Amino acid sequence: MRWIALHLPALALEIFTRALAAPEPFVVSTGPAQRPLVYACNVAARGLGVRPGMTVAAAQALAGSLPVRPRDSHAEARCMKTLAGWAGQFTPSVSLVGQRGLLLEVSGSLRLFGGLDAIAQALQTGIRALGYSACVAAAPTPLGAWLLARAGQSLTVDDPEELAIRLAALPLALLEPSLHTLDTLQALGVRTLGDCVRLPRDGLARRFGQQVLDALDRALGKIPDPRVFVTPAVRFIARLELPTEVIETAAILFALRRLLTELEGFLRGRDAGVQQLCLDCTHGNGNSTEITIGLVTPARDAAQLLMLLRERINGTELPAPVRALVLRAKTPVPYRPYQHQLVADTSLETEHWERLLERLHARLGEQAVYGLATCPDHRPERAWQAVAIGTEAPPLCQVQPRPVFLLREPRPLGAANGLTLADQLRITDGPERLEGGWWDGHDIARDYYIAEGAKPARYWVFRDLRTNAWYLHGLFS
Amino acid sequence: MTLRTTALSVVLQHPALWRGSECASVNLPSLPTGSPALDALLPGGGWPRGALTELLPTCLGVGEMRLILPALQRLTQAGQWVVLIDPPHIPYAPALAAAGVRLARLAVVRPSQPPDSLWAAEQALRAGCCGAVVCWPITRDQRVLRRLQLAAEAGKSWGVLYRPAALVTCPSPAPLRIAITTVDRRIAVTILKRRGGSAPAPLYLSPDKPAPWPDGPPTVKAIDATPSPRSSPSADGRGAERNEQR
Secondary structure, X not given: OOEEEEEOOOHHHHHHHOOOOOOOOOEEEEXXXXXXXXXXXXHHHHHOOOOOOOEHHHHHHHHOOOXXXXXXXXXXXXXXXXXXXXXXXXXXXXXXXXXXXXXXEOOOOHHHHOOHHHHHHHHHHHHHHOOOOOEEEEEOOHHHHHHHHHOOOOOEOOOHHHHHHHHHOOEHHHHOOOHHHHHHHHHOOXXXXXXXXXXXXXXXXXXXXXXXXXXXXXXXXXXXXXXXXXXXXXXXEEEEEEEEEEOOHHHHHHHHHHHHHHHHHHHHXXXXXXXXXXXXXXXXXXXXXXXXXXXXXXXXXXHHHHHHHHHHHHOOOOOOOEEEEEEEEOOOEEOOOOOOOOOOOOHHHHHHHHHHHHHHHHHHXXXXXXXXXXXXXXXXXXXEXXXXXXXXXXXXXXXXXXXXXXXXXXXXXOHHHOOOHHHHOEEEEEEEEEEEOHHHOOOEEEEEEEEEOOOOOEEEEEEEOXXXXXXXXXXXX | OHHHHHHHHHHHOOOOOOOOOOOOOOOOOEEOOOOHHHHHHOOOOOEXXXXXXXXXXXXXXXXXXXXXHHHHHHHHHOOXXXXXXXXXXXXXXHHHHHOOOOHHHEEEEOOOOHHHHHHHHHHHHHHOOEEEXXXXXXXXXXXXXXXHHXXXXXXXXXEEEEOOHHHHHOOOOOOEEEEEEEEOOEEEEEEEEEOOEOOXXXXXXXXXXXXXXXXXXXXHHHHOOOOOOOOOOOHHHHHHHHHHHO
């Protein structure tokens, strides 16, 4: 068994600051509302003299207008769950540990990722891309890995004996014994796990109970340590609180990138993609603006999704500053990556074409991009239709000449338009009589002619047989 | 004396020597226009790929689409995509199909706001998957056109800009500019600007004979059940055949 533990020491702070592009001072508070205390502060705030434990009032006296958010342990738990989903791309066996830790059993993934060190490195890089900072440690036992990660030692330990040496140096407090046990042991001069291991086992069990002994044995792999693995969520939903309310697109996009990276990891874990994505921009007054994008083919690449969402956000007028972002993906669908061929690569072109269509759809709307098809109907307005792009049209049975451009509405030829048939247009071909259509209420009776005008253009004109009025209907471009 | 003239003619035949009066034969990726006479005038022997072609018709309906339809037919039949961006009227599917254009490889983009059509044109040109991008920009802004030209270069697409003939004198970053008008029912094609040569004299294309199809328009074949001898694939023979069927 190979275990990798991730410990996120600054989770309470980072669930907010991960949405910040620039390092602005920020503080998370805790304690009673009358006298809130600084629970955690980021590097920028620390630089101004703010320290955890001081009152928020004192911190604000030091740092001026300092954004403060109360600690949100529910949001922390939600973020850890999302993070577990993201970690599912490395192994299906992900388990939550403590309030801010993850344990991954990776013995099945070693060959795929190229070894324990490579996975630990990928986790470290990935978690940084999500805006968190973590200590990643690998060990043969889950508790061993977790203790190393808690101690801040980013190690990869392969060997149980080496693990025993490494663990022996760790402070006893990491084992989280009861306060009484800890005090008594420290009074005895037992300060590290190594000191504790060297004590006689039966005496230790008699005086302090079985728990300390069991924990030591689990850490060293002497007794089994079963873990409950997280069941992956069916759908992806992630929320990102912004530290301050923002209206600038750049700031929203920066935060969105974090969510999309999480989504990508989640989808990789399920070997899936999404075809529909929904972003809720929650405003300070409780309302929210919903932005939905659809894709031609399932996708999961964060950069691609970000580009599409950027187009939509740029085109959306946000009514108020945004306080939180919620990203929801509809049910994942199987993902089929493009297989590139060595010779005659048309798949690349297809991929580019689909990406282009998605971009056009995202910015202009679904109706603004369409294909053309012929229709078996003799009436000019009904002989064509707008269809989905790529629809193969039935073969055409058409021998009469038709104009390349059809006017949306036939334009009356008359004095009002400055075009009269007699003085401006000269008929060169025709007539072609098109009649009928009583069956669907769009009956026509027209004689079509090809005409030339004073301008060097060729027109498709018709005379309505009922009213004898002349109309312009097309241009032979 | 004779020695001198011989020496001059020998020197003039040197491939590295270019004379201002002739079009330099350059090896550019290009699309045949369907008209050998026009091909001969264009550098690279056809419509340039990876560049803009600016067509300036005196008015709509002068035959400006017929000029590019053979190339669009060739592109779509080869499975390449053609995008029409914000055409001035409805591109009429029966006419396009009759010209041999494969409609399943054609996309029409009709944005609700004019600036979006330029954006869409740039995206389509840059994407590298479109054989041709045809648009009707209403801008005079040189920087915008320059962007489109760069996008066409990046995506190796053939960009066609239709602009009014009033802009003939306006400078443009498009490497090929052609004015189109009709003289005596013939399309007069005047090359205003081209790579590797000065502007030649106008070329007159017959309007009723669009361009010789490689193997006949598919629609005519579908109607024409009796196998007609296609021994003479000349433009004149084909035109006569089409006139008969009318």
